[in-house]
Amino acid sequence: MAKQGLEVKFKFYDELLTQCVSQRALREGQWVHAHMIKTHYEPPVYLRTRLIVLYVKCECLSDARYVFDEMPERNVVSWTAMISGYARMGHSSEALNLFVQMIRSGAEPNEFTFATVLTCCTGAFGFCLGWQIHSLLVKHPFESHVFVGSSLLDMYAKAGRIQEARDIFEALPEKDVVSCTAIISGYAQQGLDEKALELFRRLRMEGMNFNYVTYVGILTALSGLAALEHGRQVHSHVLRLKLPFYVVLQNSLIDMYSKCGNLAYSRRIFDNMSERTIISWNAMLVGYSRHGLGKEVVELFELLKAEITTRPNSVTLLAVLSGCSHGGMEHRGLKIFDEMLNEEDGVELGIEHYACVVDLLGRSGQVERALQFINQMPFKPNAAIWGSLLGACRFHQNTNVGKIAGNSLLDIEPENAGNYVVLANLYASAGKWEELRRVRELMKEKAVVKVPGKSWIEVEQTLHTFHASDNSHPRKEEIFQKVRELSARIKGAGYVPDMGCVLHDVDEEQKEKMLLGHSEKLALAFGLIAEPQGKPIRVIKNLRICVDCHNFAKFVSQVYKREVSLRDKARFHRIVGGKCSCGDYW
DNA sequence: CTAGGGTTAG
Structure with missing residues (x-):
């Protein structure tokens, strides 16, 4: 009789809690929970599980964990709900920890558990575990389950193992929107x-x-x-x-x-x-920054500061600082940095922000002060910091500081060929032939070309891609012909090929030939052939644009009266009438 | 009862 009464009571709690879960009614759920405790009866596992689910859905992780820890025995659902709670709040390591505990306790994970836990396996450590979980999975028939499969392939994709991700995708017996989107x-x-x-x-x-x-x-x-x-x-x-x-x-x-x-x-x-979220603002700010529109960056930033609901974050500050830099507003940028430094609940400053300041100081010609700043900052300088300073030294022809920056940079990144090019450019323009020779030798010895340079252009919804001295394009003859024609005509207007951009030990004639083969020039020439008169030519390059190609494009824009827009790895160069929006500093 | 894919920066 008493037992039957209890069952009725539990059934009643169950119905109440089910309603609370579906309506995310935290308060009412808490009330039911308190009532259950007051009655002193041991609630069955399914009621405790419902409570965990409720607390997880209402993002009350500590309450969920409390109920979970008090359980005399646990079912798969309670394990999975708890793991999912940590996962959705971004506490990956806790989720993974719990999963390991689950396996050790002898509980059998199901497809829900696997689909959840695999989402936490990002980063090097996460992938290590995820890889082991994958081998665990093979014992179960879950590998080809759509939910588990998409979670699994996503894990491989995020770890950069895209071919493995693709194989898992292809092996899925049924593909849906989510698995397609994941790949x-x-x-x-x-x-x-x-x-x-x-x-x-x-x-x-x-x-x-x-x-x-x-x-x-x-x-x-x-x-x-x-x-x-x-x-x-x-x-x-x-x-x-x-x-x-x-x-x-x-x-x-x-x-x-x-x-x-x-x-x-x-x-x-x-x-x-x-x-709008902060990402909307950041995307817009970064857009202005990339196009060198410093004034627009600062104006929009002021609008953002007037918003009460949206707070700037570290990406915002990065966008604003680099926007000031790209837009030639060095003093404004430095002022904003100082304000942030002194603000109490401002954004946390990382080494990237300090790199922006080095860039700002360097641009404004204060190369020595930039070096001083680097020596005083609370971070160990990385390649980005030294690279930025080296770039400034090249622009302002400061060989003394440039040497320091260049050598530090080559210590950190001896394999990066681009670094040698900038340093060599500096030495070449300063007439330091002995140093130049040394840089060339070092480069031959240590540099590895990791990412080959390429440029492309979209003409009528088709992308045309070019590598250096590329002769795979069906209209290659026309293109080479056009490049030679451009070169000859702009030489008449004062263009002089910048041989400092070629680091190979070849004769001058060969150097000029190599320069003319740069992918940017091929794409530009093709644009002039294939695009209608008057339409701006939009070329994209995967790396930083080369000094000679930049100069080449400036002359072409002037002589041919054509707007050239060039997007490189970092920013846009909008070139009109021989002038570039970057002010020749990049 | 519990589950998968997403935007800015580097």
Whole structure:
């Protein structure tokens, strides 16, 4: 009789808690919980599990953990709910810890557990564990489960093992939006933008229905490619879908237009947003910064500071400082840094922010002060810091400090060929031939060309890619012919090839030939052939633009009266009438 | 009862 009464009571609690869970009613749930404690009966496992689920969904992790720890025995659901609680709050190591405990306790994880725990396996350590979890998985029939499979392939993709991710994807017996999005975004996040685009098109042809997360992924790929025409097409497609308002998607669109060179579109989207996150602001600020629009950066930053609901974060400050630097507003940037340094609850300053200050000081010609600043800052200088100082020394022709910066840089990154080029440029322009010879030898000895330079241009929604001295393009003869024609004509206007940009030991004639083969020039020449009169030429390069190619483009813009927009790894160079928006400092 | 994919910076 008493036992039956208890069961009825528990059934009643169960119904109450189920309602609380579905309505995320934390207060009511807590009340039920308190009532249960007061009755002094031992609640069964399923009731305790419900409580954990409720607390996890309401993000009360400590309450959930309390109930979990008090359980006399645990079922898979309580383990999984608890792990998922840590996972969704971003506490990956706690989630992984709990999973290990679960295995040790002899509990059998199910497909829910695996799908959850694999999302925590990022980073080097996480991947180590994830790899072991994968081998554990093979014993269960879960590997080809869509949820587990997409979580698993995402883990491999984020670890940079994209081929393994692809294999898991292909092996899935059923593919859905999420697994497709995971692999497409995986390619995009690894910078394999063309692969992402190719797969996206194939899956779409096969009839897959994508959602807004997939579009975010594909926009990332299009941003990387700076494929403006493609991007506009995806945008109009997204509009036709009449999706509800998703901030993340809008943020992606802002970034895509800015990386494709169309800031006006970015701003229009930004202005029309009904709600913005800090990422929306950052994307817009970075856009202005990338285009060298210092004034716009500072104006927008002032608007942001007037907002009460959105606080700047470390990325914001990075965008603002580098915006001041790219926009030639050194004093303003230094002032903002000092303000942040003194602000009580300001953003936390990292070494990247200090690198921006080195850049600001260097640009304004205060190379010695920059060196002093480096020696006093609370971080051990890294390659970015020395690289920035070296760049400043090259621009301001300071060989003394340049030597210090260059040698420190070569100590840290002896394999990076680009570093030798900048140092050699400095020595060459200062006439230090002995030092120049030494740098060349060092480079031959130690440098490894990790990322080959390439440039591309989008013409009528097709991307044309060029490597140095590339002769794979079907219209290569025409292109080489055009480059020679350009060179001859701009020489008449004063262009002198910058042989300092060639570090190979070859004769002068050979050097000039190598310079003319640079991928930027090939893409530029092709643009002039293939694009209609008057249309700006938009060239994209995967690395920093070379000094000679920059100069070459300036002369072409002047002699041919053509706007040239060049996006390199760091920023845009908008070149009109022989002048570049970067002010020749980059 | 418990589950997977997403945006800025470097």
